[in-house]
Amino acid sequence: MDRDTILRLVSEVPDHDGFPLVDDLHARFDALAAAHPDQVTVTRIGTSRLGEPLHSYRIGSGSHAAVIVGGVHPNEPIGSWTALHLASTMLEDPVAAAALDVTWHIVPTIDPDGMRLNEAWFHDPHDRVFYSRHFYRPAPDSQVEWTFPNSYKSVYFDQVLPETLAFMRLIDDTEPDLLVSLHNGEMGGVYYYLSEDLPDVIDLLHAVPESLGLPLDTGEPESPFLRELAPAVFAMDGIETAYDYLEGLGVDPGEHIHGASSASWAMRHGALCMVAELPYWSHPDADDQTPTDESYADLLRRCADELGASGTELQEILDLASPMTTIETPFLEGSRAFVPMLLSGPETDRARADREPADRMATVAERFGCEDLVRCFRLRYGGMLLRALEAETTAGTASAPLRRLRDRLAERYALWQADAVTGAEPIPVGRLVGVQYGAILACAAHVADPTRASRPAMATTNLPGGS
Structure with missing residues (x-):
């Protein structure tokens, strides 16, 4: 073909x-x-x-x-x-x-x-x-x-x-x-x-x-x-x-x-x-290679700080809510995995920022990608945690303190929704x-090309129990 x-x-x-x-x-x-x-x-x-x-x-x-x-x-x-x-x-x-x-x-x-x-x-x-x-x-x-x-x-x-x-x-x-x-x-x-x-x-x-x-x-x-x-x-x-x-x-x-x-x-x-x-x-910013006036290292640090701050907010709500949850939903399981990642993930970006040349300017595309990752993770994992708490309120198993946590998260999440990128x-x-x-x-x-060389034999890989 x-x-x-x-x-x-x-x-x-x-x-x-x-x-x-x-x-x-x-x-x-x-x-x-x-x-x-x-x-x-x-x-x-x-x-x-x-x-x-x-x-x-x-x-x-x-x-x-x-x-x-x-x-x-x-x-x-x-x-x-x-x-x-x-x-x-x-x-x-x-x-x-x-x-x-x-x-x-x-x-x-x-x-x-x-x-x-x-x-x-x-x-x-x-x-x-x-x-x-x-x-x-x-x-x-x-x-x-x-x-x-x-x-x-x-x-x-x-x-x-x-x-x-x-x-x-x-x-x-x-x-x-x-x-x-x-x-x-x-x-x-x-x-x-x-x-x-x-x-x-x-x-x-x-x-x-x-x-x-x-x-x-x-x-x-x-x-x-x-x-x-x-x-x-x-x-x-x-x-x-x-x-x-x-x-x-x-x-x-x-x-x-x-x-x-x-x-x-x-x-x-x-x-x-x-x-x-x-x-x-x-x-339009996703493939714009125009340099910005912000260094790539500073961009990494700024977005790492913003993501970490969002992770801290979500982790506090998750920690307070966990003793009061009674329904083990997939949303709760996912939240327990992803919310801590919002706290640990920025560690990598800060470490690599220290290795970037200070005079290397970020492009518009890089700035957009880093900033939108923060928006994406806030919306994704804030929404999942909200679904986990709503499972309790919908089922009628939520205590009054848990309902208040749900309302607190919903209020914060509404602000993140309002911050969704324009121009998309x-x-x-x-x-x-x-x-x-x-x-x-x-x-x-x-x-399927008949002129292609035959594929290689099965390779060995690092797998439990061998291959």
């Missing part, structure tokens, strides 16, 4: 008003399987923690295997439409399917339990305040993407979730040439993670958002240790790189690193791994799906 064909297919992705609910998503995949019984094989790969069957839909009979998994973070549903559009196209466009020579193994959502806790905002993903108020993200040790086995230096992790185990089995059973876990971000532009430095793929990863009128995210990267392969394309170097970076800063890596990712597991089989990170909202524009969902879909096609075309 050539570049022009991929860009044409990307341009044909339809728009959507919101995101499908979990039951609707599963019903749509089941309808596809019923309509194409000779082309779709449905396999149960596991069971969620709340007892929901997890299924993989095998489509096609190509000589290259690709695993595509949605819902790895349940607050990231762009991949729901992407997975559905990919499945529909491969079933209904035999020319495109034949050009890729791929057998697809598609999981619509690997964490249906968590995704259901975000469904309140799926019908209106364009309002950031509404989105954040109904936001849910599992605690790190309850995230499917980050609970793969891991053993490196002082870190040892083997608390694999049932959903992660299903994901692991699917990877081991299919030994894929390509793994794509379907992620997305929130604000800014498009950026990617890629497990290999592939100029032909990177060229298409740049061309796809450009063809849809979407900017690349060239500001502050998601993590400071990331290795850039090209603008807005970062290497998937694994937790070893993160660990060594934090250790070099004098920060305890064990406080920040636990499980490994799905990519680390798939690369044992020689898979090419890719993640496309897409925003719900764009902002919602991006049509169809364009976001188009970027993710096009990135998958670009990687699939690469692995």
